[in-house]
Amino acid sequence: MADTFTTRTIDVTTGTxxxxxxxxxxxxxxxxxxxxxxxxxxxxxxxHARQA
Known part of the structure; x- marks a missing residue:
């Protein structure tokens, strides 16, 4: 099993x-x-998404 993990964050703006x-x-x-x-x-x- 690998010792490393790779992470990426993707920001998505969906509007109202x-x-x-x-x-x-x-x-x-x-x-x-x-x-x-x-x-x-x-x-x-x-x-959980937040409402703007």
């Missing part, structure tokens, strides 16, 4: 209307950069 934001490209880009084709676990944490 309900919307869906596709994170697929951001996740795929992250994995290309850090995973180098290895197996692993991608954990996406989405905290």
């Amino acid at each position: 209307t309900e919307t869906v934001h596709d994170l697929t490209d951001a996740c795929a880009s992250f994995l290309r950069e850090v995973a180098a084709g290895r197996d692993g676990l991608l954990n996406v944490f989405t905290p």
Whole structure:
């Protein structure tokens, strides 16, 4: 098991209307950069959204 973890924060601003934001490209880009084709676990944490 690897000793290191890599973290990236993606800020998404959605405005005042309900919307869906596709994170697929951001996740795929992250994995290309850090995973180098290895197996692993991608954990996406989405905290509760705040209303502006």
